[in-house]
Amino acid sequence: MLSQQRYRHFIDGEWAAPDTDSWFPTYDPARGVVLAELARGAAVDVDRAVLAAERAFTIWQYTDGIERARLLLKMAHKILDEKEHLARLESLDTGKPLSQARTDVDVASRYFEFYGGIADKFGGETIPLPGPYLDYTLREPLGVCAVIIPWNYPLQIGARGIAAPVAVGNTVVLKPAEEASLTTLELARIADEVGFPPGVVNVVTGLGEEAGAALVRHHRVSHVTFTGSVEVGRHVAAEAGQHVIPVTMELGGKSPNIVFASADLQRAIPVVVRSIVQNAGQTCSAGSRLIVEERIHDEVVAGVLERFKALRLGPGVEDPDVGPLISDRQKARVLGFLETADKSGQAVLQAGELPSDLAQGNFVLPTLVDRAPLDSQVVQEEIFGPVVAVSTFRTEEEALTLANGTQYGLVSAIWTRDVGQAHRIARQLKSGQVFINTYGAGGGVEMPFGGYGLSGYGREKGVEALRHYTQVKNVCVHTGV
Numbered sequence: 001m002l003s004q005q006r007y008r009h010f011i012d013g014e015w016a017a018p019d020t021d022s023w024f025p026t027y028d029p030a031r032g033v034v035l036a037e038l039a040r041g042a043a044v045d046v047d048r049a050v051l052a053a054e055r056a057f058t059i060w061q062y063t064d065g066i067e068r069a070r071l072l073l074k075m076a077h078k079i080l081d082e083k084e085h086l087a088r089l090e091s092l093d094t095g096k097p098l099s100q101a102r103t104d105v106d107v108a109s110r111y112f113e114f115y116g117g118i119a120d121k122f123g124g125e126t127i128p129l130p131g132p133y134l135d136y137t138l139r140e141p142l143g144v145c146a147v148i149i150p151w152n153y154p155l156q157i158g159a160r161g162i163a164a165p166v167a168v169g170n171t172v173v174l175k176p177a178e179e180a181s182l183t184t185l186e187l188a189r190i191a192d193e194v195g196f197p198p199g200v201v202n203v204v205t206g207l208g209e210e211a212g213a214a215l216v217r218h219h220r221v222s223h224v225t226f227t228g229s230v231e232v233g234r235h236v237a238a239e240a241g242q243h244v245i246p247v248t249m250e251l252g253g254k255s256p257n258i259v260f261a262s263a264d265l266q267r268a269i270p271v272v273v274r275s276i277v278q279n280a281g282q283t284c285s286a287g288s289r290l291i292v293e294e295r296i297h298d299e300v301v302a303g304v305l306e307r308f309k310a311l312r313l314g315p316g317v318e319d320p321d322v323g324p325l326i327s328d329r330q331k332a333r334v335l336g337f338l339e340t341a342d343k344s345g346q347a348v349l350q351a352g353e354l355p356s357d358l359a360q361g362n363f364v365l366p367t368l369v370d371r372a373p374l375d376s377q378v379v380q381e382e383i384f385g386p387v388v389a390v391s392t393f394r395t396e397e398e399a400l401t402l403a404n405g406t407q408y409g410l411v412s413a414i415w416t417r418d419v420g421q422a423h424r425i426a427r428q429l430k431s432g433q434v435f436i437n438t439y440g441a442g443g444g445v446e447m448p449f450g451g452y453g454l455s456g457y458g459r460e461k462g463v464e465a466l467r468h469y470t471q472v473k474n475v476c477v478h479t480g481v
């Protein structure tokens with residue numbers, strides 16, 4: 001188990017010091033102190049990892065599906081065996097509440113279980129042709145998959161970034177975010193301990209513009225899965241385009257909860273609140289917009305503020321309701337949005353006060369910006385903090401215009417008792433996932449996940465992800481007459 005204060009890369013089944021002997025600090029977001037030092041990966045380290053992954057691919061691609069499945073299932077079990085250790089490390093590194101981190105461990109394990117369950121069952125199809133022909137498709141792995149992930153859910157996103165491609169015969173080089181890399185290194189260690197061959201799972205830590213950029217540029221990489229900001233995503237897609245490889249882009253969101261007057265508010269309000277305070281709002285699919293029918297506006301806003309008031313803030317490892325933001329930079333950014341909203345005359349509402357002993361950490365009180373216009377910054381831009389922007393509508397058409405009124409389209413939720421209305425709206429929403437009278441649904445390992453518009457393209461999770469991690473070969477045989 002990892003215990004050293006200096007963390008090396010994990011390449012070709014071994015801990016590997018950075019070739020340049022460069023290191024960088026990673027911080028505890030609750031106290032602002034250095035937690036550990038991480039290897040600062042350079043192009044030479046990335047090259048070592050990609051070549052190791054390429055060597056491993058020559059064998060792994062032909063390893064029987066059942067063998068791959070068994071290793072993935074072993075990994076699922078071992079992750080659960082180490083649940084408390086992994087959850088504490090994740091909580092310490094990201095600042096998220098311990099119970100949320102425990103859920104993240106469960107979801108990480110579930111990814112390996114889900115893809116372990118399908119690794120020996122995923123194949124092509126036969127296609128009927130006229131005449132004496134047999135036509136079928138093979139689903140073949142792509143090769144070395146580069147996986148670049150953000151800091152908000154390293155365990156969950158790291159697990160899906162490894163489990164899905166590896167299940168269908170690819171090998172992986174994963175670059176975690178510089179702010180939170182520790183648990184992805186643990187995943188690499190566990191993969192090694194359960195028996196994955198060296199080189200199938202590699203983790204190179206480092207800065208985005210160094211290790212991340214070198215990985216995307218590497219000509220032996222056959223696919224890039226990028227989860228992160230739109231700004232960096234654009235750059236990564238352009239780089240990958242230079243060597244014509246497929247990319248899955250999981251970018252940001254500005255996801256709405258649409259609440260009709262007919263909704264069961266007792267059920268809706270707690271979920272609406274959870275959807276914006278979970279992980280202190282640092283979730284790509286956070287419910288950062290609340291679109292509410294005018295005649296229930298006052299009731300819903302009062303209900304949300306009442307729940308905000310009851311939330312306990314604190315360091316993640318003390319298992320509060322809301323932890324700190326990841327960095328002081330992120331805190332300043334969120335407060336900047338609130339200042340702009342306040343200056344432009346929007347009602348910036350909080351309930352309670354920040355305890356004085358939390359002043360050193362990156363804490364922000366859950367906040368509601370009321371009656372924010374559609375073109376305002378808090379409605380249009382991803383804030384990545386516990387801030388929900390409220391708008392109102394009178395008709396279903398208005399609700400849809402508001403919901404589809406940003407450039408993002410990751411997740412939406414509809415709250416109504418009218419079944420016809422729910423499905424009518426679901427069809428018209430520009431959003432990769434739509435929830436009806438619920439939100440998120442327990443990690444959603446089984447459900448295809450990805451965005452419309454600026455939220456990205458391609459799909460992760462579920463069986464759908466495996467289509468992106470394989471390429472189709474069509475084989476046509478003349479069977480004789």
Ligand code: NAD
Pocket residue numbers: 148149150151152153157175176177178206207208209211212213214216227228229230232233235236249250251252253283284285382384410455456
């Ligand atoms: P980010 O874009 O700054 O960084 C993401 C990753 O990209 C990090 O590992 C970083 O080191 C790397 N990177 C940075 N520059 C790079 C470059 N030039 N080349 C290659 N890699 C580079 O994002 P972040 O701040 O870590 O995360 C927050 C963002 O992630 C938010 O926008 C959020 O919505 C998004 N996100 C999306 C999903 C999803 O599944 N759709 C999930 C979680 C987070």
